[in-house]
Amino acid sequence: MAQFSLYQEEFHPSPWQKTWREFRSSHIASLGLMILLFFLVFSLFAPIIAPYDPLQQNVNALFIPPSWNVNGTISHLFGTDALGRDLFSRIVYGCRVTLGSSILLVLVAMVVGVTIGTIAGMLEGVRSSVINHLLDALMAIPTLLIAIIIVAVLGTGLVNSMWAITLALTPQFVHHTRSFVRTEMKKEYVLASKLDGANHLQLFFYSILPNMIEMLVVQGTIALSIAVIDISALGFLNLGARPPVPELGAMLADGMDVAYVAPWTVALPGLTIFLIVLAINVVGDGLRSALRKRLTQ
Amino acid sequence: MINALSRYTILFTLTLLVLALLSFSLIYMFPGDPLINLTGLVPQNDIQREALIKQFKLDQPYPIQFYHYLQQLFSGNWGYSFISGESLRDEIGIAMPATFELSTYAMVIAVIIGVPVGCYAGLRSYTASDYAINTASIFSYSFPVFWLALIFILFFSLDAGMVPLSGRISLLFEVPNKTGFILIDILLAEDINHSLALKDAIKHLILPTITIGLISTAAMIRITRRSVIDVVNSPYITAARSRGLSKRQIFMRHILRNALLPILPLMAIQVTTLITNAMIVETLFSWPGIGNWLINAINQRDYPALRIGMLAVSTMVITLTILIDFFNRLIDPSREKFERGTI
Numbered sequence: 186m187a188q189f190s191l192y193q194e195e196f197h198p199s200p201w202q203k204t205w206r207e208f209r210s211s212h213i214a215s216l217g218l219m220i221l222l223f224f225l226v227f228s229l230f231a232p233i234i235a236p237y238d239p240l241q242q243n244v245n246a247l248f249i250p251p252s253w254n255v256n257g258t259i260s261h262l263f264g265t266d267a268l269g270r271d272l273f274s275r276i277v278y279g280c281r282v283t284l285g286s287s288i289l290l291v292l293v294a295m296v297v298g299v300t301i302g303t304i305a306g307m308l309e310g311v312r313s314s315v316i317n318h319l320l321d322a323l324m325a326i327p328t329l330l331i332a333i334i335i336v337a338v339l340g341t342g343l344v345n346s347m348w349a350i351t352l353a354l355t356p357q358f359v360h361h362t363r364s365f366v367r368t369e370m371k372k373e374y375v376l377a378s379k380l381d382g383a384n385h386l387q388l389f390f391y392s393i394l395p396n397m398i399e400m401l402v403v404q405g406t407i408a409l410s411i412a413v414i415d416i417s418a419l420g421f422l423n424l425g426a427r428p429p430v431p432e433l434g435a436m437l438a439d440g441m442d443v444a445y446v447a448p449w450t451v452a453l454p455g456l457t458i459f460l461i462v463l464a465i466n467v468v469g470d471g472l473r474s475a476l477r478k479r480l481t482q
Numbered sequence: 483m484i485n486a487l488s489r490y491t492i493l494f495t496l497t498l499l500v501l502a503l504l505s506f507s508l509i510y511m512f513p514g515d516p517l518i519n520l521t522g523l524v525p526q527n528d529i530q531r532e533a534l535i536k537q538f539k540l541d542q543p544y545p546i547q548f549y550h551y552l553q554q555l556f557s558g559n560w561g562y563s564f565i566s567g568e569s570l571r572d573e574i575g576i577a578m579p580a581t582f583e584l585s586t587y588a589m590v591i592a593v594i595i596g597v598p599v600g601c602y603a604g605l606r607s608y609t610a611s612d613y614a615i616n617t618a619s620i621f622s623y624s625f626p627v628f629w630l631a632l633i634f635i636l637f638f639s640l641d642a643g644m645v646p647l648s649g650r651i652s653l654l655f656e657v658p659n660k661t662g663f664i665l666i667d668i669l670l671a672e673d674i675n676h677s678l679a680l681k682d683a684i685k686h687l688i689l690p691t692i693t694i695g696l697i698s699t700a701a702m703i704r705i706t707r708r709s710v711i712d713v714v715n716s717p718y719i720t721a722a723r724s725r726g727l728s729k730r731q732i733f734m735r736h737i738l739r740n741a742l743l744p745i746l747p748l749m750a751i752q753v754t755t756l757i758t759n760a761m762i763v764e765t766l767f768s769w770p771g772i773g774n775w776l777i778n779a780i781n782q783r784d785y786p787a788l789r790i791g792m793l794a795v796s797t798m799v800i801t802l803t804i805l806i807d808f809f810n811r812l813i814d815p816s817r818e819k820f821e822r823g824t825i
Contacts, residue, residue: 324751324754325750325753325754325796325799325800325803326754326796326799326800327754327757327758327761327795327799328758329758329761329762329773329776330776330792330795330796333776333777333780333788333791333792334508334788334792336780337508337512337780337783337785337788338508338511338512338513410624414626414627417626418626418627418628418762421628421762422628422762422765422777423781424780434626434628437628437629437632441632444632444636445640448636451629451632451636455626455629455632455633458626458629459624459625459626459629462624462625462626463620463621463624466620466623466624467620470620
């Protein structure tokens with residue numbers, strides 16, 4: 186059904202501005218964004234915010250409970266762990282390691298995935314189908330398994346676990362990019378650019394990519410929440426960051442031995458992971474519904 | 483139909499071949515001696531070593547080695563664990579069904595609770611109850627599974643003491659391993675008190691199942707809700723309403739069937755998440771499944787076990803995924819190639 190959608194005002198908001206308006210009108214999504222920004226500030230300015238060095242051990246301050254406890258002191262806001270390290274500083278640095286490396290690896294996976302996906306989408310026939318099906322199969326292999334194999338070949342470490350997760354996240358970007366490029370290639374505006382003599386590269390950068398960014402942002406938030414959970418899970422299983430590194434999952438595993446004496450060493454890092462993932466999911470949900478509302482207007 | 487079947491068969495075979503090739507290349511990629519990585523046998527002297535190399539054709543060119551490797555895989559000679567010295571095939575035969583059992587129960591919970599609740603939320607979209615369900619699902623969807631398991635252990639096992647901490651069944655019951663599924667094994671076992679054993683096994687099962695099931699249920703609710711909302715807004719529902727059908731009729735005949743279609747391919751993605759979660763949770767509950775087994779293998783650098791474990795798990799996941807995709811194609815031929823839906 187053809188419908189006229191007249192816009193009464195002089196000023197025409199760009200698609201991005203429209204999405205942003207829709208996004209802001211949802212209070213929950215805005216709150217999620219604020220929490221996410223809060224954690225981003227944590228990870229960006231960790232050395233300024235953290236009151237102590239996250240690795241500094243203090244024999245005189247073992248197992249100090251968090252400050253809201255009767256026995257806690259305000260000098261250690263979240264208390265200390267089994268080695269007397271300040272938990273608040275460790276969590277602030279943990280946000281940096283966990284969230285920062287997740288963002289980094291999602292960006293890498295996105296760039297690689299979009300490149301392969303675009304090539305697969307512009308190709309036709311057998312080659313495209315082979316890439317597609319093989320990646321589909323790869324997508325089904327659990328991250329944990331890829332991580333175990335990579336750890337066995339290269340050894341443990343934060344960077345190796347990042348490679349594993351990147352490898353596991355790339356196929357979904359390829360998949361979405363490929364189907365997106367496929368449908369866009371059939372549209373008239375791409376045909377118009379083609380008639381103007383644009384080559385494949387120009388077609389991609391000037392016609393398709395601007396339309397694809399929203400899809401990429403939404404996919405990016407989904408991938409980011411998976412990445413945060415996976416990277417902390419690998420840290421927790423001792424397959425990722427090694428213990429002295431303040432990674433949230435590894436901290437949780439550290440605290441597990443003393444969970445009965447000092448439950449806060451397990452509760453607080455876990456809560457941080459949960460809040461980060463929750464904020465990312467809420468923002469992703471808000472973005473998706475904002476986009477949906479804009480497109481159905 | 484036949485076309486689709488052959489396509490999926492070719493896809494399946496090719497994927498398995500690629501996986502086999504990958505696991506073969508791991509022999510050389512893992513640190514250490516390729517012979518030990520392949521067989522798990524440690525030769526005592528040079529003569530024995532030569533003999534083993536001859537026997538496993540490691541002196542031949544790579545393609546012949548790979549062919550021989552495939553033959554060995556099919557005939558069931560998967561090598562021996564480097565640490566325990568047991569046949570890997572037997573070990574996987576015990577570990578794999580345990581994981582499968584856990585994941586199946588979690589999936590059943592997810593479908594039984596997730597689909598009706600998702601439908602309910604979708605039908606009453608953008609009302610208070612929908613918001614409540616949506617909030618609850620996004621909360622439980624965001625839980626890191628290992629933390630959730632720890633909290634459950636802390637509250638239900640250590641504090642309340644309602645359920646046991648680890649394992650599959652109390653050691654008092656001697657249950658022979660026949661199918662690998664503990665509940666079925668108990669029913670098959672003789673001379674034990676069946677009802678007591680079942681009760682005990684369910685007590686062991688309940689915490690890990692709920693941990694994994696909660697996250698899968700949340701995902702299921704979100705998927706179903708989205709799908710129902712999409713269907714409700716489509717023109718044919720308006721048409722059905724204008725023909726005067728009752729709400730119940732519209733829901734049973736038009737909404738439910740169409741809404742369930744896009745859920746299947748998303749379930750294929752969920753399978754991967756589910757099995758990953760199961761593997762993580764196993765390590766916390768000492769559940770003797772494949773995840774626990776693999777983590778032990780990597781901690782002890784048991785390379786032959788890792789090679790076969792990787793092949794076994796990925797084969798299981800890919801078989802499930804391709805089966806679901808194929809089934810989806812069968813019931814919905816309008817779907818030319820499999821497209822993934824959105825949540």
